Amino acid sequence: MNLSPTQHRILRLLIENEKISMKEMSKELSVNLSTVSRNFRPLLKSGFALKKEEVSPGIQGGRKTTLYTVNPNKFFILGVGMEQNRLIVTVLDARGNVVEEIEKHEEFRGEEIASVLINCVKPLQKKFSNVVGVSVGMPGIIKDNRVIFSSALDIENFDLGEELSRRLNLEVLILNDANAAVVGYGLQRRNVVYFLLSVPYYLNLSVGVGAGLWLEGRLYQGGTGASGEFEMNTLPSILNDSSTLDEVNLETMSLESLSHLILRLSEVASFVIYLIDPETVVFGGDIVLFSPVFREELKGKLLNRLEKRHVPNVEILFDDRGLWTIAVGAARAFWKKILEDYEFARKIL
Template identity: 55%
Template sequence: MILSPTQHQILRVLIEHEKVSMKGIAKELSINPSTVSRNFRPLIESGFVVKTEELAPGSQGGRKTSLFSVNPSKFFVGGIGIEQNRLMGVVIDVRGNPVHTFEKHEDLTGSNFLPALLETMKTILRKYRSIIGISIGMPGIIQNGEVIVSSAIKIENLELANLIEKSIGLKSIVLNDANAAVVGSSYRRKNVVYFLLSVPYYLNLPVGIGAGLWLEDRLYEGSKGAAGEFEEHTLPPILDEPLNIDETNLKLLPFKVFSELLEKLISISSFVAYLFDPEALVFGGDIVLFPDIFVKELEKEIRKRLQKRRISETEILFDEKGLWTTAFGAARAFWKKIVRDYEFAQEVIRLVKE
């Protein structure tokens, strides 16, 4: 099927509404009902769209009104969130509902990264043959599907989206993990900043941080698509000794060991809140590893600073889903790109047809 611009707009309305009539679509798109009707048949014949119900005529009589929806079981998208030694995957339907989640533990750094990732994708595709694309959320500076550098994964200058497309024959997008996470957490909010914390394996190394920006109901990736990643050493280490995270429970450490990290994190997040005035600041990733007193102090001190600037209505939220949010957000970002980018949608359909 060759998707016309009008059909693309019709699909957008159908995806954004649980069910809608042709008349409702025509009204929302400000086009003639006959134009909607003419473009509708190919969508139904291809399985994109299904009729869900018929409404009885009103008191004045007339025809029944048919309501339509996108077919939730026709197409799926996979999202994969990646850390150094773990990946998590989510398969979602066109409504954004998760239908399958999986987790895999193995070394994903350096030369291990690409073979492990591609094998995981092929496993997903064997189970869900109706997947039309797979999206990745991973640490690093990402630009137009290329991993410029990822110090966590120990790779650089890798044209990952192109390699995935050649390997599995489907469209792929690659996002910085904080950008993916903010898409996964931004329901019903138009402006969100998502701080993704990453505790290193050795606790004498700096804690990593990324910031995903959801502004005016869209993901902001920067002028060249490389936004989301802070400079290395933005946050200090937790410990001076080279203890590792496997043998150390952060929740049992004395609060004083977090003082420098806490002060720096408060300063950074408050500055970003002043700059963007978001509806919500969200802290996710490895925030779940820290003791409750750390989280409470973080919220309290940020709140104090925001009150001084009279923007105290900003929500301060803590996402405990970790890598799942990154995986889910990556998949959700793929659907959003289909809805908003006609050329991308065309390319997705072309590859699926092949």
């Protein structure tokens, strides 16, 4: 349908509320009831809105009040989280709920990533006929849906967004993985920093880290849209020799062996916290590879630094879902854009 600005605002209310009456819509939008009614009828007719229930009048009598909700099956969004040789694909309905998740392991490097993504997405397009877009969270520097550089996936200056959009005939959003991850945590909070750790296969290479920023209730991607990645070698390597993740169990390594990583990570995290002053800090990604003792030591070191700078009441969390968080966050970033950007919603709905 040709969505109007008022209809877009009504649709947002339907999505954000479990049930709502037209009178309540009128109050929320500060428009008269006849304007709401005129704009609401096409949404109901086209299947965006559904009758939820009817509420009987009070003891003073009168008409029943009809409550409405969004049709959760009116459209779907696919979110993809990816790292070396592994993908998670999640399906979100119109209300923003996850209705399906799949995991796939496959070797891929460079620009062949596009074909791998398409092969994952197409079966879901057939299963969920009302897919309106796909959103991808991946490691690297991303700007305007173009992968500027991703050392993890061996990609440089590749317009992945345009390639996927052309071949899938869908709207596409490409995000840095840390930016995608922070969206999932940020939707219920005002200010969040999400540190995403990436442990290399060869443990004599430096541990990677990205930072997703959720500021004042929205994703911050910088002036050019390329925020999310720290400079390489920000964190140290875990070992001096070329042992691999297959050969070393990080969970059983002593705190003494990992002390340099804990110290440097607490330094980096505290510096960002001083600048941003978030309510919540999350460590995710390959944090799952380390023991609970490692996490407690990191948390203690970080809190100690913050106390010395009189930074109080920072919630510190550890995210064990890793790539699943990235996939859901990517999808919810697309979903949130539908709610907040009228021109974007008008184009795809």
